[in-house]
Amino acid sequence: MTPGSNGASTPEDDDPFGYLYADGQANGAQPPSGGYGYPNSVNRVRPVGTRQYGQQAPAPQAPPQQGTYGQPAAHYAAPETLPGGATTTPSHQPSHGGGGRGRGPNTKGLLIGAVAVVAAVVVGISVAMLSGDGEDDKSGNQADASPTQSQESSEPSPSASSGDEEEEAAELPTIDAKALRLGGNAALASDVEGAQSDGGIYVTNLNQPGSTVTWTVDGIPKDGAYTVFVRYSTTDEPQSMTLTVNGKEFGNKLNMDNFAHAKDGDFSKGWTKTFAWPTLNKGTNTISVSCNDGDKCNVLLDQLWLKEGQVKK
Incomplete structure (x- = not known):
């Protein structure tokens, strides 16, 4: 070329x-x-x-028509489905529940699993603590389960000194009418029923000035406040007599009201008690109940007794 x-x-x-x-x-x-x-x-x-x-190609077998999101329609064929196209495996999209929407992770199942794990941990800790307590009990470190005095009652202790440890109350004596030393016109009798002293004996004729009963009591455990109880009977208006402790008149009259509400002079229905809170000395003390000028003393008297502290019964 x-x-x-x-x-x-x-x-x-x-x-x-x-x-x-x-x-x-x-x-x-x-x-x-x-x-x-x-x-x-x-x-x-x-x-x-x-x-x-425009020629109709042999249609491959199409997947069932789905009316949900993310699935191919029946009239659509991807190029891969044509002859000679690449064969692909359709990915499975999990359903999300109603409406055909995709479904996400099972959060409810995860939450239940988390709660179960926490519960197992709590149970394990509780078992460990209980087993630890059991070991302490075996080793002799168990606390005393008996309540203390402050737990048993919120009322103040009747002892004279609140700072001292409370001692068990000593058994204090009781005296019957026939053991009392009588003065003035006071006399013993047993006609009226209801007296609790030995033999049903009581002191009468106390309604005259100068009449008195005296109790010399031994064995007082310590100095402090005590309660002296007097058992008597009356049917009239409120009565009051003089209380003398170790030669000194008590600050208030001994109130001997008709607490039993007896009527018509029926002394058998008028038995009751009264009390006062004197201060006694350790050892021997003298207690007297007398009818002084201005007192009202129409009573029968059968017993006296003591309790430690300021109590009412």
């Missing part, structure tokens, strides 16, 4: 893809037999414009 000469062949013959163009086809260009010019090619290409896209 010389300059200016195109030779025997035309450009369409030199261009292996000349058959794809209209001018090449007009000049007789033909596609190679091997397809794209490569030997043993199995794919056969068509000239531009000759492929019919």
Whole structure:
């Protein structure tokens, strides 16, 4: 081939893809037999414009029509489903529950699992603590379960000194009428029923000035406040007598009211008691009940007794 000469062949013959163009086809260009010019090619290409896209391709088996989000419609076929296309495995999208929407993680199950773990931890700690307490009990470190005095009652202790430890109250004596020393017109009798002293004996004739009963009591355990009780009977209006302790009159009259509400002079129905809170000395003390000027003394008297502290019964 010389300059200016195109030779025997035309450009369409030199261009292996000349058959794809209209001018090449007009000049007789033909596609190679091997397809794209490569030997043993199995794919056969068509000239531009000759492929019919409206032809119905064999439809692959489409998945069932789903009316939910994320699933292909029945009339749609992906390119991969066409002959010669790549075979893909459709991914499974989990359902989210109602409405066909996607379903997320099972948060309710996770929450239940977390609660179960926490409960197991709490039970384990409780068991460990209980077992630890049991070991302490075996080692002799168990606290005393008996209540203290302050736990048993919120009332103040009747002892004279609140700072001292409370001692067990000593058994204090009781005296009957026949053991009392009588003075003035006081006398013993047993006609009226209801007296608790030995033999049902009581002191009468105390309603005259100068009449008195005296009790010399031994064995007082310590100095301090005590309660002296007097058992008597009356049927009249409120009575009052003089209490003398160790030769000194007590600050108030001994109140001997008709607490039993006896009527019509029935002394058998009028038995009751009264009390006062004197201060006694350790050892021996003298206690007297007397009818002085201005006192009202129409009573029968049968017993006297003591209790430690200021109590009412």
